[in-house]
Amino acid sequence: xxxxxxxxxxxxxxxxxxxxxxxFVNGNEEGKTIVFLHPAFGDHTCFDxxxxxxxxxxxxxxxxxxGHGLTGVGKSKDKITETAKHIAEILxxxxxxxxxxxxxxxxxxxxxxxxxxxxEKVLSLTGVGGYNINRKQKEIATAQRKELAKWLFKAIFSMxxxxxxxxxxxxxxxxxQARFYExxxxxxxxxxxxxxGLNSIIQERIDIQRKYPLLILVGDKDAELALKSANxxxxxxxxxxxxxxxxxxxxxxxxxxxQFNQILMNFLTTK
Numbered sequence: 001x002x003x004x005x006x007x008x009x010x011x012x013x014x015x016x017x018x019x020x021x022x023x024f025v026n027g028n029e030e031g032k033t034i035v036f037l038h039p040a041f042g043d044h045t046c047f048d049x050x051x052x053x054x055x056x057x058x059x060x061x062x063x064x065x066x067g068h069g070l071t072g073v074g075k076s077k078d079k080i081t082e083t084a085k086h087i088a089e090i091l092x093x094x095x096x097x098x099x100x101x102x103x104x105x106x107x108x109x110x111x112x113x114x115x116x117x118x119x120e121k122v123l124s125l126t127g128v129g130g131y132n133i134n135r136k137q138k139e140i141a142t143a144q145r146k147e148l149a150k151w152l153f154k155a156i157f158s159m160x161x162x163x164x165x166x167x168x169x170x171x172x173x174x175x176x177q178a179r180f181y182e183x184x185x186x187x188x189x190x191x192x193x194x195x196x197g198l199n200s201i202i203q204e205r206i207d208i209q210r211k212y213p214l215l216i217l218v219g220d221k222d223a224e225l226a227l228k229s230a231n232x233x234x235x236x237x238x239x240x241x242x243x244x245x246x247x248x249x250x251x252x253x254x255x256x257x258x259q260f261n262q263i264l265m266n267f268l269t270t271k
Contacts, residue, residue, distance in 0.1 A: 008026065009024040009025060009026040009051065009060075009062075010024065010025045010026070011024055011070075012024070012025060012093075013070075014089065014090065014093055016078075016085070016086055016089055017074075017076045017078055017082075018074050018075040018076030018078070019066060019071070019074030019075070019076050019078055020071065020074060021063070021064070021066070021071050021086050021089075021090070022063075022064045022069060022070040022071045023044070023061055023062065023063040023064065023090055024044050024051075024060075024061070024062045024063075024064075025059070025060065025061055025094065026051050026055045026059075026060040026062075027051070027054065027055030027056070027057075027058050027059045027060040028055065028056060028057055028058060028059055029059060030059075031057050031058040031059050032058055032059065032099070032100065032123065032268075033058065033059045033060075033061060033091070033094070033096045033098070033099035033100065034054060034058045034059070034060050034061070034099060034100045034101075034102060034268075035061045035062075035063065035087060035090075035091075035099045035100070035101050035102065036050060036051075036060070036061070036062040036063070036102050036103075036107075037063060037065065037083070037087075037101070037102065037103035037104070037106075037107030037108075037110050037111050038062070038063075038064075038065065038068065038069075038104060038106075038107050038183075039104045039105035039106050039107055039129070039170060039250070039251055040068075040105060040106040040166075040195070041068070041163070041166045041170075041180075041183075041184045041187045042068065042069075042170075042180055042183040042184060042251075043064050043068050043069030043070070043183045043184075043186055044062035044063060044064050044069055045069075045179070045182070045183045046104065046179075046180065046183055046251060046253070046254060047062050047253065048179075049253070049254070049257035049261070050102075050253060050257070050260075050261060050264075053257070053261045053265075054261070054264075054265070058100075058268075059094075059096070061090060061091075061094065061096075061099070063086070063087070063090065064186075065080055065083060065106075065107075065110070066078060066079070066080045066082070066083065066086070066194045067080060067187065067190075067191035067192075067193075067194040067195060068186060068187055068191065069183070069186050070186065072186065072188075072190075072191070073188075073190050073191055073193060073194055078194070079194050079195070079196060079197045080106075080110070080194050080195055080197075080198070081113070081197045081198060081200060081201060083110040083113070083114065084110070084113050084114040084116075084117045084118065085117075087101075087114050087118075088114075088117075088118055088121065091121060097121065098120070098121045098122065098123050099121065099122070099123060100122075100123045100124045100125075100126070100268055101114060101115065101122055101123075101124070101125050101126070102125075102126040102128070102264070103125075103126070103127055103128065103130065104128040104129055104130075104251055104252075104253060105128070105129045105130060105170075105250060105251065106198075107128075107130075108126075108127035108128055108129065108130025108131075109130055109131075109133055109198065109201060109202070110201075111125055111126075111127060111130075112125065112127065112130075112132075112133045112134075112201075113133065113201045115210075115212065116133075116205075116208075119210075119211060119212070122212045123212060124212050124213040124214070124215065124267070124268065125212055125213075125214050125215070126214075126215040126216075126217065126264060126267065127214075127215070127216050127217070127230075127233070128217045128218070128251070128252055128253060128260075129217075129218055129219065129222055129226055129230070129250045129251065129252065130216075130229075130230070130233070131226075131229035131230065131232070131233050132229075132232070132233040132236055132237070133201055133202045133203070134203070134204070134205040134208050135202075135204060135205075135236065136202070136203070136204050137202055137229070139225065140225065140229060141199070141202075143225055150165070151165075151166070152192075155189055155192070159187075159188065159189065163181050163184040163185065163187070164181060166180075166184060167180040167181040167184060169249075169250065170249065170250050170251050170254075171249050171250065171251050171254050171255050172219075172221050172247075172248070172249040172255055173254070173255050176251075176254040176255055179254065180251070180254065210237070213239075213241070213267070214237055214239075214240040214241070215240070215241045215242075215243075215263075215264070215267045216230055216233055216234045216237070216240055216241065216242045216243075217230075217242075217243050217244075217245055217252055217260065217263065217264075218230035218231075218244055218245065218252065219244070219245045219247075219248030219249045219250060219251075219252035219255060219256070220244050220245065220246055220247065220248060221247065221248060221249045221255075222248070222249055222250050222252070223250070226250065227244070230242070241267060243263050245259050245260055245263070246259060248260070
């Protein structure tokens with residue numbers, strides 16, 4: 001199913017193992033491909049400003065992850081941990097051998113998982129507001145359990161209250177908070193069922209041979225633990241590139257799209 005939507009993107013869907021995955025294609029057919037993976041509770045619209053900026057030069061694919069956006073929850077027992085397989089299938093359908101993979105928050109973890117499973121398909125990897133999945137992250141796991149309790153408590157009583165809360169902690173700009181709240185409107189209580197198992201992709205791994213360039217980004221207004229984890233990731237990854245985005249929260253690409261886009265463009269054009 002293909003049809004035009006705003007920003008001149010082409011909306012496509014593909015059935016994979018009982019789920020209908022929705023994704024959006026834009027940009028220069030002759031350019032290299034960028035795949036954008038959004039944060040938890042958002043959808044592909046989190047990258048609207050990136051689509052506008054990069055589409056003249058790059059072929060853009062932005063995906064609504066399982067349980068999010070138009071993709072929602074399908075009939076199979078797949079979890080969001082199957083995202084690597086979904087990306088590979090979409091690239092195959094689009095006749096693209098490889099891509100620059102850009103993930104924000106949850107998307108940065110799934111981007112790394114894809115790179116582990118399909119390294120030959122990765123031109124470069126950019127992680128925003130994320131951390132290294134090849135190391136045990138006890139401090140992060142503890143913080144996430146506490147945050148999850150807040151999410152579930154709010155979601156039980158009011159999904160709108162839950163969406164307002166996650167928007168407030170994801171971006172700092174009020175206009176962007178409104179945009180994120182809108183994107184989170186598709187995330188339902190049922191969506192939580194596909195989010196389990198993420199701990200399985202975070203493991204102590206040794207001798208990982210990364211052959212692709214790595215860019216690590218974090219907003220200067222993100223949580224202290226996020227800044228610490230991003231810097232640690234950079235320290236652990238030899239030859240990675242690291243930048244702190246000014247006046248930006250967890251989703252730095254939304255809060256400060258100008259600086260984010262410039263840094264990412266410079267990174268991509270030199271790789």
